[in-house]
Amino acid sequence: MTEKKCKYCAMMIPSEAKICPHCRKTLGWTTCAKAGLIGILFVVLVPALSNIGKSSKNSQTPPDPYSAPRGVCRMAINQVLHDPDSAEFAAGSSWYVETRKDGKILVQPQVRAKNAFGAYINSTWNCVTRQEGGNITVVSLKQIQP
Numbered sequence: 001m002t003e004k005k006c007k008y009c010a011m012m013i014p015s016e017a018k019i020c021p022h023c024r025k026t027l028g029w030t031t032c033a034k035a036g037l038i039g040i041l042f043v044v045l046v047p048a049l050s051n052i053g054k055s056s057k058n059s060q061t062p063p064d065p066y067s068a069p070r071g072v073c074r075m076a077i078n079q080v081l082h083d084p085d086s087a088e089f090a091a092g093s094s095w096y097v098e099t100r101k102d103g104k105i106l107v108q109p110q111v112r113a114k115n116a117f118g119a120y121i122n123s124t125w126n127c128v129t130r131q132e133g134g135n136i137t138v139v140s141l142k143q144i145q146p
Helices: 031-050 067-080
Strands: 003-005 012-014 096-099 105-108 110-114 120-132 135-145
Touching: 031 067, 067 105, 067 120, 067 135
Parallel strands: none
Antiparallel strands: 003 012, 096 105, 105 120, 110 120, 120 135
């Protein structure tokens, strides 16, 4: 069995370890990190892939200005869910989206996911985002319908 150093406490641990036996830190990809990566890929790749195969400028539909806020809200919700792997989001195009006078964007995603008791719950969220330069951040996130 090979060993490696823990990146947190520098103690030697088995190379197959998912959790350091000394400091108890999680090694490798966590569920939240995986969800974040999937969200980023969703935000970046979906708009890019939607333009493949379109031949002329006139036949292209304009890009969806709300795809990035939808993706950021999806990632934020995944971070607060009890079981993010069970999350089933409704199609992003069906989410209510509103641009407010102050420039913030309200997104209301619908998601079906397991709660702490293992039961699937349908819920709606209020996710308010703000764009600062090229970054979109979540200003507030609140479950409005359990």
